[in-house]
Amino acid sequence: MGFLLHDQKNTMIMSFVLVPLLLILNMHYYMLPALADSKRNVYIVYMGKRQHLDVELLTRTHHDMLATVLGSEETSEDSIVYSYKHGFSGFAAKMTKAQALKLSKLPGVIHVTRNRFYKVQTTRSWDYLGLSSTSLSNLLNKSKMGNGVIIGLLDTGIWPELEVFNDENLGPIPSRWRGVCESGEHFDGAKACNRKLIGARYFISGLEAEYGQPYNTSENDDYMSPRDSSGHGTHTSSIAGGSFVANASYDGLGLGTVRGGAPGAHLAMYKVCWRLYGGVCADADVLKAFDEAINDGVDMLSVSLAADIPLYSEVDHRGSIPIGSFHAVAKGITVVCAAGNAGPRAETVQNTAPWILTVAASTVDRSFPTPITLGNNHTIIGQAMFTGEDTVSAALVYPEVSDLMPPRNCESLLSNDDWMAGKIVLCFASDCNQSLLNDAILSVKAAGGLGVIVSRSPSNYYPYAMNFPCLQVTYETGTQILYYIRSTSNPQVRLSPSRTHIGKPVSTNVAYFSSRGPSSNAPAILKPDIAAPGVQILAAIPPFDETTNGAFAFLSGTSMATPHVSGIVALLKSLYPDWSPAAIKSAIITTALTSHQSGGPIFAEGEPPKLADPFDFGGGIVNPNSAADPGLVYDMNTENYVQYLCAMGYNNSDIFQLTEHPVVCPSNQPSILDVNLPSITIPNLKKPTILTRTVTNVGPLNSKYKASVEFASGINVAVRPETLIFSSRTKTISFTVMISSAHNVNAGYYFGSLTWTDGVHVVRSPISVRTEVGESFF
Numbered sequence: 001m002g003f004l005l006h007d008q009k010n011t012m013i014m015s016f017v018l019v020p021l022l023l024i025l026n027m028h029y030y031m032l033p034a035l036a037d038s039k040r041n042v043y044i045v046y047m048g049k050r051q052h053l054d055v056e057l058l059t060r061t062h063h064d065m066l067a068t069v070l071g072s073e074e075t076s077e078d079s080i081v082y083s084y085k086h087g088f089s090g091f092a093a094k095m096t097k098a099q100a101l102k103l104s105k106l107p108g109v110i111h112v113t114r115n116r117f118y119k120v121q122t123t124r125s126w127d128y129l130g131l132s133s134t135s136l137s138n139l140l141n142k143s144k145m146g147n148g149v150i151i152g153l154l155d156t157g158i159w160p161e162l163e164v165f166n167d168e169n170l171g172p173i174p175s176r177w178r179g180v181c182e183s184g185e186h187f188d189g190a191k192a193c194n195r196k197l198i199g200a201r202y203f204i205s206g207l208e209a210e211y212g213q214p215y216n217t218s219e220n221d222d223y224m225s226p227r228d229s230s231g232h233g234t235h236t237s238s239i240a241g242g243s244f245v246a247n248a249s250y251d252g253l254g255l256g257t258v259r260g261g262a263p264g265a266h267l268a269m270y271k272v273c274w275r276l277y278g279g280v281c282a283d284a285d286v287l288k289a290f291d292e293a294i295n296d297g298v299d300m301l302s303v304s305l306a307a308d309i310p311l312y313s314e315v316d317h318r319g320s321i322p323i324g325s326f327h328a329v330a331k332g333i334t335v336v337c338a339a340g341n342a343g344p345r346a347e348t349v350q351n352t353a354p355w356i357l358t359v360a361a362s363t364v365d366r367s368f369p370t371p372i373t374l375g376n377n378h379t380i381i382g383q384a385m386f387t388g389e390d391t392v393s394a395a396l397v398y399p400e401v402s403d404l405m406p407p408r409n410c411e412s413l414l415s416n417d418d419w420m421a422g423k424i425v426l427c428f429a430s431d432c433n434q435s436l437l438n439d440a441i442l443s444v445k446a447a448g449g450l451g452v453i454v455s456r457s458p459s460n461y462y463p464y465a466m467n468f469p470c471l472q473v474t475y476e477t478g479t480q481i482l483y484y485i486r487s488t489s490n491p492q493v494r495l496s497p498s499r500t501h502i503g504k505p506v507s508t509n510v511a512y513f514s515s516r517g518p519s520s521n522a523p524a525i526l527k528p529d530i531a532a533p534g535v536q537i538l539a540a541i542p543p544f545d546e547t548t549n550g551a552f553a554f555l556s557g558t559s560m561a562t563p564h565v566s567g568i569v570a571l572l573k574s575l576y577p578d579w580s581p582a583a584i585k586s587a588i589i590t591t592a593l594t595s596h597q598s599g600g601p602i603f604a605e606g607e608p609p610k611l612a613d614p615f616d617f618g619g620g621i622v623n624p625n626s627a628a629d630p631g632l633v634y635d636m637n638t639e640n641y642v643q644y645l646c647a648m649g650y651n652n653s654d655i656f657q658l659t660e661h662p663v664v665c666p667s668n669q670p671s672i673l674d675v676n677l678p679s680i681t682i683p684n685l686k687k688p689t690i691l692t693r694t695v696t697n698v699g700p701l702n703s704k705y706k707a708s709v710e711f712a713s714g715i716n717v718a719v720r721p722e723t724l725i726f727s728s729r730t731k732t733i734s735f736t737v738m739i740s741s742a743h744n745v746n747a748g749y750y751f752g753s754l755t756w757t758d759g760v761h762v763v764r765s766p767i768s769v770r771t772e773v774g775e776s777f778f
């Protein structure tokens with residue numbers, strides 16, 4: 001279910017699979033073993049908002065503070081790894097646990113935490129979203145394709161020579177840009193950057209300091225530079241803001257013009273992830289990348305990384321993404337993050353801070369039907385990415401075993417199973433672990449098999465992109481093939497090459513792997529926010545060798561969905577440069593699609609599939625052209641986020657260090673339900689509850705909106721006032737929502753919506769309510 005990419009050193013670097021590999025399409029926190037000095041490790045000293053603009057003085061302050069603990073300025077100079085001095089204040093340094101404890105007690109220090117590590121998380125998708133380059137009236141062309149916007153990405157690096165990063169017809173680099181194109185191994189900064197890729201940096205000091213020795217790029221098949229050795233960062237960059245490249249395909253499949261969502265935008269890469277232990281991204285490096293990106297002048301950040309469950313709180317400084325993104329958003333920089341690939345289980349969504357735009361993954365209306373012709377001339381259609389022009393014909397076998405023995409499922413197949421040589425194998429998958437299944441398919445190939453037909457759940461399969469015939473069918477179809485095998489002494493099969501099908505009857509679904517809500521640390525904050533294409537996305541990868549088929553590959557994951565939304569954010573930012581990150585987020589959520597364009601419902605893949613709800617896709621599937629004209633927005637600023645932090649019960653001193661002004665939370669803790677989100681989630685409705693929202697008119701000055709509510713029986717929603725009248729003098733109006741329940745038992749969530757409409761604009765907010773009667777037993 002994947003294909004292998006090799007670098008120029010002819011060693012395997014990764015297996016790209018369409019159900020995402022955790023190696024490259026998701027990110028996990030863990031502690032790196034102390035390899036060199038068990039007593040000294042890297043600690044991050046977080047000091048919050050910087051108190052003055054003199055970065056040299058700030059750096060000196062950091063060194064002086066460290067010297068008071070370590071004993072000398074020389075030791076301080078040798079031990080410090082990073083000085084954070086642009087978006088916030090702090091530093092990373094090597095020290096003992098006792099020294100870190102002593103440092104944490106000094107005035108001005110909010111928190112000292114141990115350095116941790118992460119693992120990292122088209123031809124059709126943009127047309128599918130209504131952003132065809134041939135339409136003059138859509139958001140793509142109204143925004144001049146994102147002209148002048150700078151998209152920053154935190155990822156594995158970039159391969160700058162690819163045609164998708166050419167700067168033909170692009171405007172000049174914005175004068176506000178303060179970034180650099182940093183040279184390094186196989187990366188000449190003077191030549192690598194142009195008007196498309198205007199900046200590239202790499203951050204590895206946090207990783208090396210923790211590892212205790214220099215990073216060996218030869219041993220890890222990597223580059224000590226912004227150059228991408230895995231393909232993940234190149235792929236996401238080309239999705240977000242790549243230039244037009246005609247006749248792109250994966251060996252003929254998905255043929256068309258590849259481009260990014262904002263082909264007129266500029267790109268800046270911040271390489272924070274490295275190939276040690278299969279791929280890690282150090283907290284200290286990620287935080288430094290946020291700090292530099294804020295100072296460089298990016299307009300938005302695309303972060304296809306996500307932490308493991310359980311999550312840390314937003315003010316727990318053991319997480320760089322919530323803290324770094326808070327400071328970015330405070331500067332007007334929209335931060336778009338992946339929801340994670342831990343679905344379809346509930347409460348697995350990641351990157352849940354309300355200032356982050358969190359993205360789930362959905363499918364597009366494209367499939368790759370592949371004929372399977374049995375020896376009795378009966379043809380069945382499977383799904384595959386079997387390329388080329390030649391068919392494959394051979395004997396068809398199934399690993400029958402005695403009833404007294406464990407069944408030989410797909411995952412049990414081994415490379416020394418010589419009975420598979422020269423044959424096509426039918427097997428039944430028993431596990432959703434894609435890595436195990438991928439190994440099994442490679443075992444068939446290694447044993448001399450000519451192909452494999454994998455029978456598995458219909459809600460959890462996507463075609464494999466690999467140069468080996470590997471077809472997928474449902475359990476029902478697989479059973480029919482098995483009946484044929486058992487009906488004859490010489491079963492035969494012919495596999496024909498795949499073809500590309502677009503449009504009906506292929507439906508849009510939330511992807512099986514996409515992490516689901518509700519949020520585990522703040523269930524009253526709806527997450528994910530939105531869904532976007534993240535399955536079988538064709539985009540650029542480094543040209544490692546001929547198996548990459550012209551340096552384009554199909555990848556899947558919320559890592560691929562994230563840059564789709566990032567590209568749309570860039571278009572909106574170009575059209576409305578004064579909109580806040582919250583306004584952009586609101587426009588995207590309240591205009592999203594909750595049904596197919598043809599009118600049918602959207603399902604969420606799982607065991608079994610179900611109708612999608614807000615915990616699957618937030619507001620729905622992103623709808624960029626409607627987001628460009630939302631009518632009303634639920635706007636927020638730093639003050640609103642402070643309200644959220646107070647409502648969560650966080651410490652005043654921790655909150656204060658994130659803001660420019662002293663903060664004292666009110667003695668009566670504010671309600672988290674009043675945070676001005678474009679959604680409403682009540683995880684424990686015990687009695688009639690009233691909450692407040694405020695909307696800002698960004699449409700025609702003189703507008704009249706009326707409220708309508710849709711909800712399941714037993715949940716009552718009343719909106720006051722029911723009509724909102726805007727004028728040149730009245731641009732912002734507050735309203736209340738009272739929600740009550742007639743249910744008298746504790747149960748699951750009920751879903752509905754509140755919609756404001758003026759006859760032209762439809763401003764929809766998803767509502768999720770769970771009744772709690774007496775003591776909860778959930």
